[in-house]
Amino acid sequence: MSHPVNLSGIHHAAYRCKDARETVEWYSRVLGMTYTTAFAENHVPSTGEYDPYMHIFLDAGNGNILAFFELPNQPEMGKDPNTPQWVQHLALKVASEEALLAAKAHIEAQGIDVLGPTHHGIFKSIYFFDPNGHRVELAADIGTAEQYEELARVAPVMLEEWSQTKKAPRHADWLHELARAEHAAKA
Known part of the structure; x- marks a missing residue:
């Protein structure tokens, strides 16, 4: 149905x-x-x-x-004082990691502070704020089909574990390992 x-x-x-x-x-x-x-x-x-x-x-x-x-x-725009500023954001997709780096250079040339790129295992992101104070993220997917399939497979298990413990489930720790390995290789 x-x-x-x-x-x-x-x-x-x-x-x-x-x-x-x-x-x-x-x-x-x-x-x-x-x-x-x-x-x-x-x-x-x-x-x-x-x-x-x-x-x-x-x-x-x-x-x-x-x-x-x-x-x-x-009244003047405000923000939720109980929500960290990194939580509420608008994420926009770019075509590749190269496009992400080019966007970062362009945005910084506009005099805007940019954080990142941040490696999230299956995508990389940069972060900055618009003139209204909204946090904007640009993200480039870098994951493989197998990685996305594995994340879809463990998503229900992770949600159930989170619901019971309110602690980060470890089912996708390999995402962090990918980021650490890349960071170590650049160091």
Whole structure:
């Protein structure tokens, strides 16, 4: 029996921004995204409440859309004080490790601090912040089909163990070994 909800992808992911123009310009300049669409309303369509907004849409490639809301009548943007800043982030995919390194050089040339690359076993990432304070990750997959299959195999076991112990299961320690081995080889 199939599931009654048949998803075909993410239509868009939406975040808040401080300034719509600045956000469009930054994502275009830094990440090469194309600004495609804007909606501006004085009343929220879903609730009818008065809350003027600008809703902007940027093409992140392959039909993936990143959107932002500028809300000038709302209190200043804040962050969840109980969530570490490394947790909530937007991860975007790049084609290869070489593309990741080229992106890092480009982003740093824009005067933006970049952390990484960080080796996650099956992908490598760099991290930086947009002008709104959102953490952005660029990730390049480097894993093999066998590695992804093994991760899929142990995922249910890991989730069950985590649910019972709230401690990191060791079923995928080989991911960390790959990262340590590469780091040792470069040293």
